[in-house]
Amino acid sequence: MNSHILVCPGDINLLNRLGGKTVVIRLSDFEDVTPTIERAKHLQLDIKCIALHSDIPVSDIPFNRDWEGEPLAVFAPDLGNLRDFIKKIALLRHFNIRFYLPNDSGGCYTSHRILSSLGFSVAVLLNDDGVNWDALCDLMTYSLLGLVRHAPIEPFQYVTAQYDRNRHTDYASVYFEDPTSFLHLDGEGHVALSPDELRRGSFIGVNVDEIGDLSGNVEYVKRIESWRNFFLETNGCAYCQGWRVCLGKFAQGRKNNSSCKDFHVELMDVVEQYQTMKDKNKTVWQP
């Protein structure tokens, strides 16, 4: 249990109870960022990052110089006005920041590409039924096989770093959704295994300290073993070529459209190509 990162709101009473733990603090009010960071540091919490959920575009967020160097995950509906964003670039260059954006209205993940090419790490927010798989494949190719260096685009960079052709690679961690790494807390301290379960009020315990060793927690074990269920369906995701990196994340949408398979197969191909190229670039020692 101690190795888990706790994703929690910035509630002061809750933070007081989490002393010494590694946390991702969820915030939605920009004015809370600086005092929450100060409070967390005072409590000697290990801040993995501040997950700032914005309902306004990135270009309109009032970024504060005090946030410089602090690990930030900014979830926003879109990039917004490019010119307004570029006015903020000089400040943002000093930030330790990753932007999480859904697909944009044009459907081509243009904002992700712009941000990455300008040197900002970005992650694609994938939802089950709104993914433009062809465009996502183009973005992945750009991310991994681009002509010049640019900032990482997730989850592609994560898969590249973790990929082993003989094992599963689960990129849920990019979104703090891997229950073997992250637990999600509400303001009362109730513990859930995913953001979705947190929203639904499906908890595995009422208090982090009471949970104890998770390997003995029935709900937890059931949840982390749930991937086995895919093998019980005769034509389920487990029989798909993309299974090793997808792990059934898009099972719901797959019933209507199997493009997720093509994407994940392509992802593995490109990652293997990328790794091969990287191996070729090994340099011999120099005198």
Next chain:
Amino acid sequence: MPNILLTQRCVRSCPYCFANKHMSDSAPDDILSWEDLIYIADFMEAAKERRFPILGGEPTLHPDFNDMLIYLLERNFDINVFTSGIMTNEKLEEADLALRDVPPERLSFTCNLNDPEKTHSPLAEVESVKRFLKVFGNRVTAGFNIYRSDFKLDFIFRYINEFGLNRTVRLGIAHPIPGKKNKFIKPEDIKAIYNRLLSYIPVFERLRIKPGLDCGFPLCLLDDAQLGWLYRFTGGKYDFGCAPVVDIGPDMKIWSCFPLSSFHTKSLFEFNTLKEVYDYYSRIHDIIRTEVGGIFEECDNCNFREEGLCRGGCLAHSLSNFRKEHPLRMKEIYM
């Protein structure tokens, strides 16, 4: 460095236009996408090319024109935009607001001007150009395409003084588009063009405005006195060349230059580096040059050409002439 076409749509229909074909053939949604712009920017960056010339059509017609410029500037490219200067007041105000703080050495315009007396231009267009020059004058170089031998430069001199434009005029000579009909200067008329151009020497000197010659001007038709004046007055920045410029269209098609826009068209995606692109089109140019030296018969045995001082005028003349013959030459010529 290649020119990048944001769109092939245009607001004018100039009689000499090299791009005439592309204007008329272009689809209504014929604009460069962000994905392709970023690919081109990467392609240029990989070639360590920091200059980014933007063309059209009329590039300001691209709905994301200002944003794309700001993006490219942020990526550290220096931009030159070739424009007619014709745009709505709203567009002009928006461009002014977006671009006014960019240093002129990072963002410049070449404004292609037509003489209102010689080329039909509605008054509204002329006024629009003047508004553009008033706003962006300090970063504008006047461009003028010569397609008739009785051209006048007086209006350009007036614009340069009135709006504070750069004191260089980019002078282009209209070339034929092989297989198409556009107004252009025939090789036998080029001497007259030189004479008319250099009749302005007293004005050039008085106003300290330098004539800059674009590609396709032949060296041999200048006499020593004319050549001497040009070199002395401008610092000798002439190469009398004709080489692949390379244009990249909004659909990522590429070609050697506008007059050769339907000749050996490829896709940028067929090449891995900018060097590969230039090598390809240079080879094509060389093949044609082995068939015919230049626009005059004398080009075949010309010392200037052999020593690389002149390329023998625009290749489009030779290709146009080949089309009138029975196709007996190398196959590359007819592609």
